Amino acid sequence: MQKHFLSRLNEVMLANWEAPAxxxxxxxxxxxxxxxxxxxxxxxxxxxLLDLKAGDKIALTGRNCANWAVxxxxxAAYRGVVVSILQDFKAEDIKKLLVHSDSKALFVGPFVWKExxxxxxxxxxxxxxxADFSIISASEEQKQRVSEWDKVFAEKYPSxxxxxxxxxxxxxxxxxxxxxxxxxxxxxxxxxxxGRALSNNVEIAMDLLPVPDDCKRVVSILPLAxxxxxxxxxxxxxxxxxxIYYLTKTPTPAILLKALGEVKPYIVTMVPLVIExxxxxxxxxxxxxxxxxxxxxxxxxGKFVRNxxxxxxxxxxxGNVTYFLLGGAALNPEVEDFLKDINYPxxxxxxxxECAPLISGSHPSVFKKRSCGEIVSNMEVKIDHPNSxxxxxxxxxxxxxxxxxxxxxxxxxxxxxxxxxxxxxxxGYLDNDNAIFLKGRNKSMILGASGQNIYxxxxxxxxxxxxxxxxxxxxxxxxxxxxxxxxxxQASRRMTLExxxxxxxxxxQKLNKLMPGYSQVSNIEIKEEPFEKTPKKSIKRFxxx
Numbered sequence: 180m181q182k183h184f185l186s187r188l189n190e191v192m193l194a195n196w197e198a199p200a201x202x203x204x205x206x207x208x209x210x211x212x213x214x215x216x217x218x219x220x221x222x223x224x225x226x227x228l229l230d231l232k233a234g235d236k237i238a239l240t241g242r243n244c245a246n247w248a249v250x251x252x253x254x255a256a257y258r259g260v261v262v263s264i265l266q267d268f269k270a271e272d273i274k275k276l277l278v279h280s281d282s283k284a285l286f287v288g289p290f291v292w293k294e295x296x297x298x299x300x301x302x303x304x305x306x307x308x309x310a311d312f313s314i315i316s317a318s319e320e321q322k323q324r325v326s327e328w329d330k331v332f333a334e335k336y337p338s339x340x341x342x343x344x345x346x347x348x349x350x351x352x353x354x355x356x357x358x359x360x361x362x363x364x365x366x367x368x369x370x371x372x373x374g375r376a377l378s379n380n381v382e383i384a385m386d387l388l389p390v391p392d393d394c395k396r397v398v399s400i401l402p403l404a405x406x407x408x409x410x411x412x413x414x415x416x417x418x419x420x421x422x423i424y425y426l427t428k429t430p431t432p433a434i435l436l437k438a439l440g441e442v443k444p445y446i447v448t449m450v451p452l453v454i455e456x457x458x459x460x461x462x463x464x465x466x467x468x469x470x471x472x473x474x475x476x477x478x479x480x481g482k483f484v485r486n487x488x489x490x491x492x493x494x495x496x497x498g499n500v501t502y503f504l505l506g507g508a509a510l511n512p513e514v515e516d517f518l519k520d521i522n523y524p525x526x527x528x529x530x531x532x533e534c535a536p537l538i539s540g541s542h543p544s545v546f547k548k549r550s551c552g553e554i555v556s557n558m559e560v561k562i563d564h565p566n567s568x569x570x571x572x573x574x575x576x577x578x579x580x581x582x583x584x585x586x587x588x589x590x591x592x593x594x595x596x597x598x599x600x601x602x603x604x605x606x607g608y609l610d611n612d613n614a615i616f617l618k619g620r621n622k623s624m625i626l627g628a629s630g631q632n633i634y635x636x637x638x639x640x641x642x643x644x645x646x647x648x649x650x651x652x653x654x655x656x657x658x659x660x661x662x663x664x665x666x667x668x669q670a671s672r673r674m675t676l677e678x679x680x681x682x683x684x685x686x687x688q689k690l691n692k693l694m695p696g697y698s699q700v701s702n703i704e705i706k707e708e709p710f711e712k713t714p715k716k717s718i719k720r721f722x723x724x
Contacts, residue, residue: 234354236280
């Protein structure tokens with residue numbers, strides 16, 4: 180770690196005082212870096228009036244918006260502990276996490292508050308509206324003090340906020356955030372990360388993906404409460420002096436493409452599911468045309484066709500994309516091959532909340548197909564008990580690794596080996612350049628009848644490329660492999676159930692021709708509803724048997 184992210188932010192604020200920092204997409208109001216500094220200092224004054232102390236847990240939940248980022252940075256600058264809770268969790272589960280985290284205060288967005296206000300939240304000292312930082316709930320004494328907020332702030336800074344008032348810095352070893360990875364499954368797992376882990380992630384991102392001077396704009400797509408979105412769409416770009424636009428509503432493909440087209444960002448960060456849907460809906464059919472297939476791989480005409488496709492895709496994302504960053508789940512190999520064929524600036528990273536999140540990543544110019552990039556600086560990776568193919572559980576240690584799970588010593592001990600390596604639960608191998616190649620989750624691996632390791636994800640990747648398949652999960656039943664399939668929406672509309680079942684039988688034959696004998700699928704079952712997913716849009720595999 181070179182600098183704490185707050186020190187980095189301090190420098191950026193002073194150098195870009197009048198430049199825009201945060202906006203809600205579609206809203207005329209925006210925070211300049213000077214405005215952001217003022218809002219942080221004003222919230223610090225609020226914390227003082229509410230008698231909050233350094234080290235207090237302050238929870239944050241709500242839809243992506245500029246004020247989410249302001250609240251996060253204010254808590255961090257005040258040396259509080261951010262308790263990051265996904266707004267998708269049910270109200271009763273959010274309450275459980277507030278209790279479990281020992282939170283004293285809560286910033287909550289209006290959308291979440293509609294349901295959360297029905298819960299007993301008497302364990303909190305104060306509740307603040309994320310929309311305008313007004314007080315929703317507090318003691319009468321606190322309300323009285325807060326009524327003097329503007330007056331106290333004006334007395335504290337009688338000449339207004341000047342650059343000389345900005346001294347944001349943090350302690351790398353202090354607990355900075357508790358990030359909850361789930362709502363209600365078993366004992367809550369609140370990942371404890373210190374300032375060092377967050378700051379090291381920011382420095383790594385800045386080194387791997389330098390921001391171009393002529394295009395410092397970002398559209399925030401991923402959930403900010405998730406570690407991937409927190410780094411890629413917030414801490415890294417804000418510490419680089421970028422202007423971040425927040426999509427305050429669920430980003431449908433239409434809204435997303437409109438925002439990207441207008442903002443013209445230098446980086447687009449997505450989970451694979453989004454680009455896979457775009458590929459299937461708008462690109463795959465065009466690529467399957469005979470004339471395109473004929474010229475795709477030829478030397479001169481192929482280059483012309485691929486360049487044309489590149490331009491169309493890039494223009495749909497705004498035309499300025501220097502980095503196309505994916506993470507959170509495996510990318511369909513067909514889509515990856517397409518992106519590499521047109522030389523799109525693709526990079527796929529690997530990480531987890533417990534590493535804030537980075538474990539590996541690469542600049543697009545050196546990114547290897549099917550990999551998750553190379554091990555990042557200040558991190559070590561080793562493969563535990565590799566099999567004959569070099570595949571074993573991925574173990575990690577280094578500056579990015581969590582301190583443990585908050586108030587959950589049993590889960591913390593289970594997460595680490597006796598000699599201090601953290602278990603990721605992922606299976607993979609390393610090549611000679613320290614690039615990581617993942618095969619699947621340890622828990623999802625199936626042991627074949629003759630002892631072969633069967634990775635359901637490998638089968639699913641091939642199945643998802645077949646006609647009318649939107650997504651799939653391969654499970655084991657009584658020693659046989661069964662594929663659960665949710666059909667493509669367009670195919671479902673035009674086909675009867677009988678026709679769909681016939682097509683899936685044909686898909687089964689095609690699939691098994693692609694798989695070794697020990698990975699043959701015995702049956703395909705059609706699901707009527709999409710698979711339940713995590714906020715990262717990964718399928719909750721444990722729900723399907």
